[in-house]
Amino acid sequence: MYKITKAEMLADKIFLMDVEAPRVAKNCEPGQFIIVKAGEKGERIPLTICDYDREAGTITIVFQTVGASTEKMASLKAGDYFDDFVGPLGLPSEFIHEDIEELKKKKILFVAGGVGTAPVYPQVKWMHEHGIDVDVIVGAKTKDMLILEEEMKAVAGNLYVTTDDGSYARKGMVTEVIKDLVNNQGKTYDVCVAIGPLIMMKFVALLTKELNIPTVVSLNPIMVDGTGMCGACRVTVGSEVKFACVDGPEFDGHLVNFDEAMKRQQTYKTAEGRAMLKAVEGDTHHGGCGNCGGDE
């Protein structure tokens, strides 16, 4: 059993928890993920690590409720336990293996969308701890959906917040901000890391390809075991089929087949379920991602 030491709601339907998992906390790195399971008959849910405290032996996770399993997780409070919590899974972000001096010479842009802000945070924090200032764009659907703004501000070189509806900071999609920075403010970037809903990553990747900025994206597809065993998380990258759990979760954004990935994400969403969500959420329907504005 894995004790929840902190549980708070960051925004509507978005929750943050600290979980005691010393083995994971000891060996995890930015970019990796965990699998968590609530209840004996619970589903195994993969979540990218948001933060870790090696001394306290805790891992921070952030998740959005999108169905029965995540609702069940959200109902847990500090002092409660998860039945299972395993990791770290997947490969760490590639930059942690790079020479720090080389890395310091690079201009790096992070683009976070919705709940994808959580996995971007440990990467930006890692950069900050290694004395590297990076630009960070955080996009949210509305002001109320914006998460981790203060935390991000503390570790980012420059932070650019944007909301789809203009209810806070800038108005517009993250791609608008990238265009503005590059075209109007004379910024240049050697690499871009974009994490958020698939549809956001797709459009960021299309734009950065045009702008000639190598781009890394992090995928969170359907998976069961997370160790390469089930093959549910297969994704086409370039001409190859990769397993996101062991070959990823981070891939070259210019090579990922996002359209296929978006279709595969639908496997266990029934037509009825989608229709119901649309009816309940009305105009605010966003497919559970907080930022895409579509039925992703």
Added chain:
Amino acid sequence: MDILKKVPVREQDAKVRAKNFEEVCLGYNLEEAMEEAKRCLNCKNAKCIKGCPVSIDIPAFIQEVAAGNIEEAAKIIAESSCLPAVCGRVCPQESQCEGVCIRGIKGEPVSIGKLERFVADWSREHNIVPEKPEKTNGIKVAVIGSGPSGLACAGDLAKKGYEVTIFEALHEAGGVLVYGIPEFRLPKETVVKTEIDNVIKLGVKIETNVIIGKSITIDELFEEGFKAVFIGSGAGLPKFMGIPGENANGVFSANEYLTRNNLMKAFETDSDTPIYRGKKVAVVGGGNVAMDAARTALRLGAEVHIVYRRSQDELPARVEEVHHAIQEGVIFDLLTNPVEILVSEDGWVKGMKCVKMGLGEPDASGRRRPMEIPGSEFEMELDAVIMSLGTSPNPLISSTTEGLEVNKWKCIVADEEFGKTSKEGVFAGGDAVTGAATVILAMGAGRAGAKGIDEYLSKK
């Protein structure tokens, strides 16, 4: 009774069982078991023992069954095997102990598997548990993986007094016994859990949710005070065909399909894990796993086709499994090979393009080589495809352990007799070494590893 024939075993009716997940074979009762046991000739030079990968003293336990001394029979089996209720159900006896049974030269061999199962089930029902060694020797050994090889290795080492911890990557112990083999062949709660509990009763600790190579490395295990490590991590990576359309929604690996159903219990209404219940499902492949996937899909309500490129004679699955699948209504499309998955506009499987195959000369495997018949292409309408083409070992451990030699198939190199690898203090066995094989071969390798570890640590 006809002495040349096995005492028939009771089974659930095929029509009934095709709609439930209850066990197919009901096993012998005491009377039937004693009657069957009397067919054993108690050979002096018993070939069956040599046919058994874990060398159970088969004639000895059968003599006890014939005399009605079931507890005594259980003790004899326990000397060699910690999973008799499992092995009695899933071992390919026809090619092992029963395959060499002298009784089988004229007539049918003794039903050794069913007798083993009877003894194990009887022991469980009568709460016969293995005895824990009085004290341990204080030497810590780590076992990676709680499948058949890991459990066999841990059980043997615990009996010798070692302090054994098994590390399991999933949230439940049992490996393939839990995620792979379906409930209707191997009940989880009664059979698998009880036998794992028996291993725990020998003093073995099991820590779940630990992925060696990720949560902790083998070198770190040594730093934690473990003096030897046995790798029994299995063969877990599913193979796909590499044909167009294979990433469509509704194409699953048998591993995924079976894990959802067996480990995550997706067939039960109170499970949170979803499974896709197709209406018309093709399972590609002809091994035991393909049969398991096909019979699972059938029970979930689908019309199921096994698509296999050779003929029935070459099916790698056990005859009993094929027989059961046919009885239950699985349709066999033999000498058929998929060339493309047909995909609908919204990304779902809508069918499969296949070609008819003919058989040529025997190939390296000794089986006749399948060859496409030109112009024989046809389409099947389907809404799900399950790929059951075998698995390869997971590189998670080999890629994070310096000095551990692997072969060109990424299998860990280990000697057969003692499971010794290229790294000091590290032993390995089971599918991680051989590639996908059987439960009992993995157990045999686990026992060999235990022997190797004991010898290595005794010399230190």
